């Protein structure tokens with residue numbers, strides 16, 4: 001995995017937004033995989049700024065979100081539909097028919113999950129998937145012991161995730177117990193992946209995902225199998241990495257390196 005470390009959350013978000021904008025400017029009809037949670041908020045703010053300045057256009061972009069809570073309708077303030085509209089979609093020129101978010105209220109989850117996977121394929125696959133990482137190492141809602149080949153499906157959330165996410169709800173008992181999430185296999189099919197992590201609270205999970213053994217106990221570690229995965233970290237989230245000096249050496253030497261990828 002390529003590891004890019006910035007001193008602050010704002011700098012990390014800006015660097016990740018530049019990488020996303022680069023993809024969109026090279027392929028205006030790109031398909032993005034999107035994440036929710038507190039981590040990508042800075043990235044969305046930066047993309048909105050770049051859009052308002054005329055530096056990135058979403059008119060032809062299609063998006064697929066990673067996950068949604070089961071039982072929350074799209075207009076529920078804690079639903080991921082609502083989150084995406086509030087924090088991103090209402091500020092950019094994306095066409096509403098090009099936005100896909102798993103349904104938290106379907107009456108047939110297996111059929112919905114199959115349809116979601118098929119829609120991703122029909123749209124040509126995901127060009128760039130954005131991810132956060134949970135303190136238990138999850139990507140999407142692929143909790144510890146999720147199959148590394150899993151596809152979009154219903155998951156029971158881990159108690160630690162319910163506790164982590166209780167901060168967004170009025171009462172801890174309001175946090176949904178089930179979610180629908182893209183699988184690890186779905187995520188690995190994306191052509192490029194960007195994982196974001198900020199804050200010391202994520203240092204263990206980031207180190208385990210980037211440098212630990214590949215294990216379903218830390219589903220983020222599956223990204224080690226991805227040929228084009230990048231981790232953008234702020235300094236505190238990089239606090240437990242063993243190879244920081246090497247990662248920074250690579251970045252410092254990058255401008256002089258032979259160009260590998262054409263986009």
Ligand code: PGA
Pocket residue numbers: 036037038039040132133134135138139140
């Ligand atoms: P957070 O969640 O960004 O709110 O910390 C990340 C995740 O659980 O993937």
